[in-house]
Amino acid sequence: MTERPLRILHVLNTVRELGNGIINTAMDLAWGQAKLGHEVAVASGGGEFESRLAAWGVRHHALDQRRSPITLLRAGARLRSILRAEAPDVVHAHMMTGVVLARAVRGGRPPLLVGHVHNVYQRSARLMGWADAVLCCGMSVRETMAARGVPRDRLRVVLNGTVGSPRLPDPSQVAPAAVARPAIVTVAGLNARKGID
16 A cells, blocks of 8 residues: 555444444445555444454444433543544444534544435435535435435445455355246345335
């Protein structure tokens, strides 16, 4: 790496191994960034991925962001302490609470605050627009965020990808599922909002 490695802090609710797309995306990003030589840390309510993060050289900080007034006040103070300890160049918030907390405790100073829109269907997703840059996981998400008033010059489309993820088994070690033909296959939560019906 010719440039100075970045110091990156990911902020999300938990790192539980639930098959949750938000958590999976954050874990893949943290792993990939650490593999590229960046200094990466994660702040969350904890979970099963903590041991994997440690194995990848990614530090984990406990940060309880449950939505109650006293817990959020404590979370703000805790996040301020984490920011002082980590001195990140980038704070990558994966949920609305993380964006709001990071914006509140950093004031108008660095680090760069990146909001990652994973749940555009939630009305509160427009709070992601409080970030300096807003990552959208697709073109329709970008259009929805723009329609909600987020300036287009802050919106960037970054598609999710799992190729080579250390979370997944080696494809050569997995037996293909027996699927009747013709078949339509989707990999997603079975939620009405995803139009699976």
